[in-house]
Amino acid sequence: MKAAVVHAPGDLRVEEIATPLPAAGEVRIRVARCGVCGSDIPRIVKTGAHFYPIVVGHEFSGRIDAVGEGVDAALVGRQAACVPLIPNFDHPQSALGNFSLGKGYDFIGSRRQGGLAEYVTMPAGNAFLMPDSVDPAAAAFMEPLTVGLHAVNIMDFRPGRRAALVGAGGIGLLLLQNLKRLGAGSVTVFDVDPPRLETALKLGADRVFDSRAADIETDFDDVFETAGAPAAELLALRIAGPRAHVMFVGTPHVPLTLQPAEFELINRKELTVQGSWMNYSAPFPGWEWQYAAAGLERGDYDIAALIDRVVPLSRADEIVGLLSTPGALKGKLIVDCQS
Template sequence: MSHQAAVLTAPGHFEFVQKEVLPTAPGEVLVQIGVVGVCGSDIHMYQDGRIGNTEILSPLVLGHEFMGVVVAAPEGTLDGDDKPLRVGDRVAVEPHVACGHCRECREGNPNLCTHHTFMGVYPRDGALQSFLNAPSHNCFVLPDAVTDIGGAMLEPLGVALHALRLGHVAVGDTAAVVGAGPIGLLLVQLLKLNGVTALHVTEPLDWRRELAQKLGATSAASGVAPEHDSLYDVVFEAGWADASVQDAAVLARPGARVVLVGIPGNDAMTVQHSLARRKGLSLIFSRRMAHTYPEAIRLVAQGLIDVDQLVSDVYPLADVTRAFERHANYEQGVVKVMVTLPPSQPEN
């Protein structure tokens, strides 16, 4: 049986192909994909054919922020929260597949697993296709209060939640976020929820600055201004990890924590050593997420975090190139781009 997939065959070029629906391995379920988010890391791979030092060496299906419906699952299957998983369940799928056996996994840091694979990052195909096999423990059943689009947004929310934890934010802290893309805007909401007393955002795009203030930022600017130099207890860099890293260091007060979330396109970042050293900054590197989906689901289901408001564009799979180009070019009004896949049946 076959189904449709959008395959990245060269930088900037998708081809629609028919892929075989593979038999599920032990511990896997078959998920019919419903919604896929376009991430900044997807844009790196789409434009450059690589992400960091990982090069795409053969055609690849992108897409790691996604939800779908379980269409095949053995009886007695449990999801990642040890809840029953059944055919017909709407699920969000964590794309990171850790080995579960290495030291990092045993110590509770599966996001640091050195033997992992990641859906949508070479060499493992992702979700821009009608059907995908996924480990059952990577699936999390969605309550009715979480929309399909909200389910796909749980992956970036998990990234933001993991970064927040690494920053050890305390009630009463002052905080800054560099970059008001989806991750930065989710951090704004999480920081507000955690009781910071000042929350500054830097972002060059005016519509994103406005949304940041609507979601809880107490001030916003297009770049680093002198009046915000060295003010903040904790700073989150959520941009492209280029000049944004230096901006984060400038905003941080002496002794502050700077959490680096962004991924540079060329695997290089720049921060003035003397500035970071003289301030005695703690530079904390955040990699993906660890044990966040259950908490992220509760935050969204209870209305504590608004993920749907970040979605500016929704395109069908047939328009996947347009979806990626709109994000890549930062066209007016773009914040978060989603791709939807229509219900379908595998073809014989």
């Protein structure tokens, strides 16, 4: 089969590799569309991969085309989205429904081969069945859709409260749409990229601000940080109101240093500061996935507004240049894995 294989940082090659066969308890997916996640960037162009060679990609959809021993053959032909976390179900945290907090988990596209290929195998429970009416590109957004929903799920979110989003990347813009659906009183979006702020307005934001401006709105009830950058992390503390909830969703890649007066914002405003990791709850994979799938089926999300371009798998070696060039991508990069 054809696959985009990372051999070393910045060395991604489209080549023929063996087509995998599903083991007992597994299914094989014929991949339709695969998104390139921000977490894939260090795996592709830096030193973030666990091993080489590796096929990355965990945001993908396709159809089940083969099943292993013990798996219902009626699943063949069904559309599915990848649930990339393979929990260690024997860990005590898994028994509590905290599947991403247990040690010893596996992960499709990171710790095992992923979806930038024509075919990929996975445990049957990691193939989340999707209605045929959902476009394959939209189904590939299931994983990033559920990231923001998990943050909402584990916090004391209440409809009617004033929410702020710091970071209008893919996760942030998907979370914006969900906050509106879930009844936030208003949603204000902060970013440093004017086109992203324009997109946020089109997707329902009540107000937008350039994060660098001196005169910005403050005193929000719920603040979600999705950028993972120091300036955004600090801004989240600054714009939070008294006794607000501040949820850190973005994955940081550089150190954050707080001055005493900045850290004291947590004390003086009596903030509840929380982190969110991945996107799972009980029963696995959780409410987040059920809610997102139902929304996609109803057409509740504007997915097209988030896609920069679709490239064929045969030209996936272009990904390195796109990821390495600032400003080259204005949205999600999607790979058509059957062309």
